[in-house]
Amino acid sequence: MLTEGSVREAFRLPRPALLPPVIGSCVPGLRRRRDHRKLRVAHFISLSGPAGIWGPCSINSAVLAMAEINARGGILGREIELSIHDAGGATDDVAATASDIVDSDSADIVLGSHMSVVRLVLRKVFAGRLPYVYTPIYEGGERMPGVLAIGETPPRQARPAIMWLAERKRAARWYLIGSDYVWPWQSHRAVKRYIAEAGGQVVGEDFVALGEDDHTPYLERIQAARPDVVFISLIGQDGILFNRAFAAHGLAARMLRLANCMDETVALGIGADSTENLFAASGYFVNAPTAGNEAFRARYHGAFGRCAPVPGSTAQSNYEGLYFLEALSRRAGTLDLHGLVAAAEGAVYQGARGAIGMRRRRAEMPIYLAEADGFDFHLRATF
Structure with a gap:
């Protein structure tokens, strides 16, 4: 059983005022007596692997949303109960956990904050069985029945940032580098079209194995290609190591970087001395000037303390995932899969980003372009 105390101990969290008594954990093969007063949400989140850097702040964000919603009576009168499952390991292991959840009838809803390669596995397990809310940035195009994705997608996130850099920074030569899995593959296909629309050209592209820590060959190719901008789709810890090496090779002062999945957590890992000329586009930054964000930050720090992990874009999406579910269930009047869809x-x-609308199975939100300044991001444009 994953308890409040074990979560705080594992991630060194202070005791938050809003943390509920127990965060349940599904035990494979064990059928628990069902309490219909509870809304059981199986939360698949990366706690290990390259995306594991977002684990602690993502748990905080989800727990905060759960506590706030439960304090108002829950969702359709049912108190939310989270069970947390690591989605950062081998996909076969994650799929096995998901199958155990279905077989044991241990969840009513699935919440996912993890890499797209895991989403493709989990949606096969949950399709037609459980509603599945997927929260972070992704490649777009999700149409599997029952999967509801609310993250940023390339047309709204990457395209305007590319156009802005082409116009304001005269960026014409682009080098693309990403992690070797579905999100960067599909995102880069779209990005190449946007670069061509802006009158630019792609002078090189690499895909890097997950967990790779020697980026010297890629940096040498980048240096030889002399791009104006390096477009980076490396995930989590892999992006941190690449950006550190990029600056150590003396490239930060000579070319721009536009990161495809960058927030304050990643910037903190990169280090203040290695973020020169680093841009990021996202639907959320910690200093986003919205009333919803100011309220979110105040409640987050009130619950977890001023020294809690920074709730950047990926983490904050877990907060919005539960609020999206609450709004959807209220509109549908049911938690039935087909009714929610x-x-x-x-x-x-x-949510913290303000009012977000769903259109054609895509979340519509303002997108910010920001430039790194040490560990912070200064907003340069809003699209």
């Missing part, structure tokens, strides 16, 4: 088109929910 039918209610998604045109739904509007409130």
Whole structure:
């Protein structure tokens, strides 16, 4: 059983005022007596692997949303109960855990904050069985029945940032580098079209194995290609190591970087001395100037303390995932899978980013372009 105390101990969290008594954990093969007063949400989140750097702040964000919603009576009168499962390991292991959840009837809803390669595995297990809310940035195009994705997608996130850099920074030569899995593959296909629309050209592209820590060959190719901008789709810890090496090779002062999945947690890992000329586009930054964000940050720090892990874009999406579910269920009047899917088109929910609307199975939100300044990001444009 994963308890409040074990979560705090594992991630060294202070005791938050809003943390509920127990965060449940599904035990494979064990059928628990079902309490219909509870809404059991199986939360698949990367706690290990390259994306594991977002684990502690993502758990905080989800727990905060759960506590706030439960304090108002829950979702359709049912108190949320989270069970947390590591989605950062081998996909076969993650799939086995998901199958155990289905077989043991241990969840009503699935919440996912993990890499797209895991989403493709989990959606096969949960399709037609459980609603599955997927929260972080992704490649777009999700159409599997029952999967509801609310993260940023390339047309709204990458395209305007590329156009801005082409116009304001005269960026014409682009080098693309990403992790070797589905999100960078599909994102780069779209990015190449946007670069061509902006009148630029791609002078090189690499895909790097997950967990690779020697980026010297890629940096040498980048240096030889002399791009104006390096477009980076490396995930989590892999992005941290690449950006450190990029600066150590003396490239930071000579070319721009546009990161495809970058937030304050990653910037902290890169280090203040290695973020020169680093840009990022996202639907959320910690200093985003919205009333919803100011309220979110105040409640987050009130619950977890001023020294808690920074809730950047990836982490904050876990908070919005539960608020999206609350808004959708209220609109549908049910938590039935088909009812929730039918209610998604045109739904509007409130989160730290303000009001977000769903249209054609895609979340519509303002996108910020920001430039790193040490560990912080200064907003340069809003699209």
